[in-house]
Amino acid sequence: MGETVPNWPKLLSLAVHEFRTPVTVVSGYLRMILRERAGPVADPQRKLLAEAEKSCGRLSALIGEMSELGQLYDGRQSLAGDSADLGEILKALEGPPTEDGQSAVRVGPVAEGLVASGDASRLRRSIEAIVYALRREIIDGTDLLITAETRPKNGGRAAWIALGARPVADALKGASADALGPFDEWRGGCGLTLPLARRVIEMHGGRLMAPHGERRKTGGVIELPLS
Numbered sequence: 001m002g003e004t005v006p007n008w009p010k011l012l013s014l015a016v017h018e019f020r021t022p023v024t025v026v027s028g029y030l031r032m033i034l035r036e037r038a039g040p041v042a043d044p045q046r047k048l049l050a051e052a053e054k055s056c057g058r059l060s061a062l063i064g065e066m067s068e069l070g071q072l073y074d075g076r077q078s079l080a081g082d083s084a085d086l087g088e089i090l091k092a093l094e095g096p097p098t099e100d101g102q103s104a105v106r107v108g109p110v111a112e113g114l115v116a117s118g119d120a121s122r123l124r125r126s127i128e129a130i131v132y133a134l135r136r137e138i139i140d141g142t143d144l145l146i147t148a149e150t151r152p153k154n155g156g157r158a159a160w161i162a163l164g165a166r167p168v169a170d171a172l173k174g175a176s177a178d179a180l181g182p183f184d185e186w187r188g189g190c191g192l193t194l195p196l197a198r199r200v201i202e203m204h205g206g207r208l209m210a211p212h213g214e215r216r217k218t219g220g221v222i223e224l225p226l227s
Contacts (some may be wrong), residue, residue, distance in 0.1 A: 016067045023063065027056035058191075065192035072199050079203055083227060084120035086127075086159050087112070090146055093131055102135040103144050103165070110148045114159045117227040118204045126197035130183075130208070130220055131163065133190050137217045138165045145169035150226065157226045158206070164219025168211065172219050180209035183220050 030053040033041060041049065071077040087110045094107040116123065135144055142165040150157045162172035172180075185194035185208075198208045206224035210216045 013067070013070050016063055016070070019059070019063050019066075023056055023059045027053060027060065030056060062191050065196060069192055069196050069199065072196070072203065079119040079122065079200075082118070082120050084116045084118060084123045086114035086116055086123070086148065086161070086224065089120075089124050089127055090114075090148055090161065093128065093146065097141075098135075103138040103142060105131060105135070105146065106143045107146045110146075111150050111159075113226070114148055114150070115227050116159065116204060116224050119200070122200045123204065123224075125193075126200045127161075127222065129190065129193035129197045130222065133187055133194055134163055134218060134220060136187070136189060140165075142166065147173050149173070151223075153223070153225060159222070159224045159226055161222040161224070162219075163221070164211075164215075168215050168219035172211065172221050175211070175221065177207065177209060177221075177223065179212075180221060181212050181216065183208040183210040184216050187217070 030049055034046065034049050034053065068077065090107050090110055093105050095105050097104045131144065131146070138144060144163065145166055146161065146163050147169065148159055148161045151160045152158075160173075162169055162175075164172055183194070183198065185198055187194065201208050201222060201224065204224055206222065209221045209223070211219050
């Protein structure tokens with residue numbers, strides 16, 4: 001998208017400008033009504049208004065994602081120059097199934113010394129977005145498995161992070177980059193978090209990949225150069 005339509009970041013910026021004000025106004029009015037500044041509100045109306053306010057919040061978040069994506073592509077935002085402990089980020093993701101039925105996350109084995117130079121906060125959010133998207137696709141109660149190892153890359157080392165339900169995760173752990181395709185970032189319910197994640201990973205010199213065929217939505221690989 002960014003390669004074929006070089007002006008699209010400007011279009012995103014314009015869309016952000018046009019959407020932000022009306023969404024902010026509507027959200028503000030809803031909050032005023034919920035706090036009964038315009039008179040008492042009955043419980044049935046309160047529930048409807050609360051849902052409408054929640055939707056405004058999601059729209060605001062999406063507008064923020066649009067803004068960040070455009071700025072990352074046209075160079076108006078840069079990456080922080082710190083370091084990210086990828087092992088620590090991954091281990092923090094481990095947890096039981098969620099209340100809304102998303103799969104448990106199991107992490108390991110994770111190699112030692114997985115430290116990447118760059119923006120730790122953005123890398124963390126990117127990995128979290130990928131994990132969230134994969135958990136949404138696993139509907140049979142299977143755990144999402146995450147493993148991480150190191151591989152040689154351009155004279156240095158790179159982290160090879162495989163994510164997926166078994167047996168997809170096992171296959172990705174031993175896969176080569178040439179056997180994988182692009183990660184499917186166009187999924188409902190994830191906003192623009194996946195295009196953002198891919199862009200952040202690419203800005204760190206890495207790649208976001210997935211298996212081909214019917215398994216492409218339930219597995220992925222993050223390859224990131226290590227410092």
